[in-house]
Every structure is written in structure tokens, then in C-alpha cells.
Amino acid sequence: MSRHAQHPVRGVDEHRRAVTEALWDIRPPAETVPLRAAPGRVLAGELVAPMSLPPFDNSQMDGFAVRAADTGPAADVDVELVVDDPVPAGVVPGPLAGGRAAPVMTGAPLPAGADAVVPVEEARPSGFPPAGSTVRIPAGQPAGRFVRRAGEDVLAGETVLEAGQRLTPARIGLAAALGLDRLSVRARPRAVVYTTGDEVVPPGTARGPAQVYDANAAILAAELAEAGVEVVAARLVPDDAPAFAVRLAEDAELRPDLFVSSGGVSEGAYEVVRQVLEPHGEFVHVAMQPGGPQGLARAGGVPFVCLPGNPVSTLVSFEMFLRPALTEVLGHPAPRPRATAPLAEAVRPLPTRTQVRRAVWDGTTVRLVGGPGSHLLTAAARADALALLPPGGEELPAGTPVELVLLDGGRPGAASAGPGRGRGSGGAD
Incomplete structure (x- = not known):
């Protein structure tokens, strides 16, 4: 009988829900950050527009601001209007008198009295004649043509973003357009990472003949950083359950929001994570390969997600369970396409x-x-x-x-497969 048949097996979706539920109480406090530091962060509270957008009626294109009534009914004729002073963007114009047309640039305020803009290419002669000359435009201009009305996008006092929304470039641009240079966002959750095993040594140190370098700490730190989680400590712990228990108690003083481990969760003789945490959680087999052995516990009231120890199992388990749970609970990171x-x-x-x-x-x-x-x-x-x-x-x-x-932002061919190597049947998962 295989070891996968020795215990009840949990489905992949069921375990993802269990991990999400385990993380549900993580609620980092709010902090205020400048817009340049806001991409990918999550709003701590709703964002209410302090002003209307656009803040004033303005022209949608380069053309002539006119009174629609001055152009008469639609007909196969032009009407002649006197050219008024031009209105560049950023300039407050005077009112527009009847029978006149003001050259107006894209985004420039509409003169009081004007209610339509005629594109410059429809006028005769082409271009912008000097003030005091005349210009001919097609008759029958409708009111509102090529006019951006004040408040057309949003009115002051409206809620434009909800708490918990992730700050995309468009949302940050909206905040900037509203005159905001700082936003209140949720602080990054804090995590402590553990990797286990007497056979594992840190990269850059001497390796014994029966030892391997620790890839899992680097994988978890990179995954957590990409997920918007701050790793406040990364520990390599030996196959010594009492020593791990002491280490865990000490690290509780760091007040993390989350513990994450790789290794020590299966059924062998040196499964230190399982030995210490099983009274405080559950260790299961998930119907997935790689990444079958999984654990969930609480240490000092803090959720502890226990992943298997082979490097690819750690990577796959994070992507299948922990990353989507963080997205659902915290709004960050963005879901994988x-x-x-x-x-x-x-x-x-x-x-x-x-x-x-x-x-x-x-x-x-x-x-x-x-x-x-x-x-x-x-x-x-x-x-x-x-x-x-x-x-x-x-x-x-x-x-x-x-x-x-x-994995790479949904871009096809973002990684090269390289030469076909490593096609073994694999070992423990």
C-alpha cells in the first residue's frame, strides 16, 4: 500500500479553501505611502473624490468654441463667425459673445456661453485665423459636440475606489488626477520562513558530501516578496523538535502575521514541523503531485502554513495554495492568469x-x-x-x-525550455 493511501486524501480545491480560511484573520494595519510606492498595494479604506473630474467644461479637441444657436439649423451651407481671442490649455478665457468663435485647444476651458466645439479641420479657411477675422463653419452644430462636461467622469463626494482594491496603474492615475499624492494602504503582512533538515546548508557555505544547498528559503522569500509579504526572518532549522519549538517561541516575539515552512511535514522519523505543530493543527495528504504532504496549524495564534520540502513541491504548493489564499484574503497579489x-x-x-x-x-x-x-x-x-x-x-x-x-504575467514564450533534460520519473513529493 502506498503512503498516499494510508490517510484520508484532501482534494486540491478543498485544501485551497482550507488555507484561505486559515489566513482569514490576517488584517495588517494601514499606512500612508506616496503614489510612487503604491503600485500593487491594497487600499485600506474607500477613496472619495475630493473634486469633480473634469473640474471644468473643456474642449475634447483643437477647434472653435461656438454657441450652437449661432450656427442655425442643419443645412448644406456654412455660417460665418468672427474669430475671438484664442484659448490655450491652462488659460481662463473670457465669455464668448454671440456671433463669435474662439480658437480653443484640447483640454482648454470652454468660454462661458460656448456649448459646442467645431474641429479645426471642418473650418474654412483651415487653421486658426487671427482674432477679428472671420471663419466659416458648417451650419447646424449640436450643443455639447466635443465638449467634456465638468463632473462627467466623477462628481466630488463620490466613492471612486473601495477598500481592499489593489492599486493598478489606472487607479493610481485616478488618484493623481484627483490631486492626491499619498494613499492609505494596508501594511505589508510580515512572515517568518523556516526550512528544515540536517542535510541542508545555506548557499555560500561549505557543503558536506551528504548535504545540499537550501533552495527553499530563496524560493519562499521570492514568492512572498512577489506576493507583497515582508519576510522578517528566514531560519534554517535542524532535525531537532525541541530546538525548533524554542526557535518558534523566540520568533513569536517578532509579531509576524504568518509563519511558512518547507519540509518536515511527512511521515518520516525527522519531521520536526509535524512533531511540534500537529497538536495545534492538521497534517494531510492532498491529491496532488508534487506537493502531497501539507499542514496547517497555529502558533501563538498566528497561522502557520506547512509546505513539503522538495524544492518544486514548495514552489508548486505556494502557487496552488498560499498565493491564491493571500489574494482572496488580502487583495494582493494579483491572481495568476x-x-x-x-x-x-x-x-x-x-x-x-x-x-x-x-x-x-x-x-x-x-x-x-x-x-x-x-x-x-x-x-x-x-x-x-x-x-x-x-x-x-x-x-x-x-x-x-x-x-x-x-507564471510570467501570461506572456507566451516568456521562458525558454532549453535542451530536454531531467525527464526522470521523480521521487518523493
Whole structure:
């Protein structure tokens, strides 16, 4: 009997919901930041317009501001008007008298009395004649033509953005147009990261013959930073449960919003995270490969998300569970784009588990890179997508559509697959 059959197995969607629920009470305080620091942040409260947009009636294009009534009914004739003083953008004009046309630039205020703008290319002669001369324009101009009315976009006092919305470039531009140079946003959540194992050493240090360098701390720190989470400490802990318990108690003094670990969650003899936290949470198998062993707990009232320890398992688990949970709870990071694309080659899925394969998407088809093994990090580095292969007993032929999680902003071909290496069947997940 496989170890996956020894315990109840949780579905992928069910575990994503469980992680979301575990994080639901994370509510970072508000802080005020300048607009240049606001991209991707989340509004702490609703944004109410302090002024109307546009703030005044203005011209939608270069042309002549006129009184529509002066142009008479529509007819196959032109009307002749006297050219008034020009109105550049940024200048407050005087009122427009009857029978006159004021040259007006795009965005310039409309003179009082004017209610229409005639594009300069429709006038005769072409261009802007000097003040005091005459200009002929088509008769029958409708009131409101090419006029941007004050408050047409938003009225002062209206709520334009809701609390919890992520600040995109357009939303930041709206705040700037309203004259705001600072915004109240949610502070970045704070996380402590743990990686485990006597066999793991930090990059840049001496490595023993039976040791490997710690890739997981770097993966988690990068994923959390991209997700808008501040890593306040990253610890490499040995296979010593009492030592880990002491370390965890000390790190609670940092007052993090979240603990995240990789490794130590399965069923071996040195699963220190599980040994310390199992009384305070749950450790399950998820019907997914890689990333089957998962845990959720609380340490000192703080949510603790426990991920498996192989590097690709850590990466895939973050993308499948923790990142979407952060998005739902905090509004940040932006959701990964998803797509459906046909397989470039046949592949056999797992009978009872969703298989998450590293892949390259060219905008048309998806090609798997590397094998399914959770240690094949080079293949993960080449990938720009995760291909979700549903459980099944039959081979999926080339051309079968599969769901993709797009990792590089949804840009096809953002990563190169490189030479086809590392196609082993993989090990523990």
C-alpha cells in the first residue's frame, strides 16, 4: 500500500479553501505611502473624490468654441463667425459673445456661453485665423459636440475606489488626477520562513558530501516578496523538535502575521514541523503531485502554513495554495492568469491525483518540460506555466486541452525550455 493511501486524501480545491480560511484573520494595519510606492498595494479604506473630474467644461479637441444657436439649423451651407481671442490649455478665457468663435485647444476651458466645439479641420479657411477675422463653419452644430462636461467622469463626494482594491496603474492615475499624492494602504503582512533538515546548508557555505544547498528559503522569500509579504526572518532549522519549538517561541516575539515552512511535514522519523505543530493543527495528504504532504496549524495564534520540502513541491504548493489564499484574503497579489491550451505531446496522468507539470506555453500549444519529479528544479526554472493534468486512467493524447496557470504575467514564450533534460520519473513529493 502506498503512503498516499494510508490517510484520508484532501482534494486540491478543498485544501485551497482550507488555507484561505486559515489566513482569514490576517488584517495588517494601514499606512500612508506616496503614489510612487503604491503600485500593487491594497487600499485600506474607500477613496472619495475630493473634486469633480473634469473640474471644468473643456474642449475634447483643437477647434472653435461656438454657441450652437449661432450656427442655425442643419443645412448644406456654412455660417460665418468672427474669430475671438484664442484659448490655450491652462488659460481662463473670457465669455464668448454671440456671433463669435474662439480658437480653443484640447483640454482648454470652454468660454462661458460656448456649448459646442467645431474641429479645426471642418473650418474654412483651415487653421486658426487671427482674432477679428472671420471663419466659416458648417451650419447646424449640436450643443455639447466635443465638449467634456465638468463632473462627467466623477462628481466630488463620490466613492471612486473601495477598500481592499489593489492599486493598478489606472487607479493610481485616478488618484493623481484627483490631486492626491499619498494613499492609505494596508501594511505589508510580515512572515517568518523556516526550512528544515540536517542535510541542508545555506548557499555560500561549505557543503558536506551528504548535504545540499537550501533552495527553499530563496524560493519562499521570492514568492512572498512577489506576493507583497515582508519576510522578517528566514531560519534554517535542524532535525531537532525541541530546538525548533524554542526557535518558534523566540520568533513569536517578532509579531509576524504568518509563519511558512518547507519540509518536515511527512511521515518520516525527522519531521520536526509535524512533531511540534500537529497538536495545534492538521497534517494531510492532498491529491496532488508534487506537493502531497501539507499542514496547517497555529502558533501563538498566528497561522502557520506547512509546505513539503522538495524544492518544486514548495514552489508548486505556494502557487496552488498560499498565493491564491493571500489574494482572496488580502487583495494582493494579483491572481495568476489562467488559460487552456492543447498538449503538444501525449502524456499519461495519475489515476487519482492532479499532476502539476512544469510547462512552456507559446500562446498556442503547451509543452511539458522535465519530468514530474519534485527535485527537478531546472525544469521549473525553464517553465512559464504550470499545466494541471486531471486524474485519470487513460493517456491524454496530443491536442488534449489542459488548464494552465501562467507564471510570467501570461506572456507566451516568456521562458525558454532549453535542451530536454531531467525527464526522470521523480521521487518523493
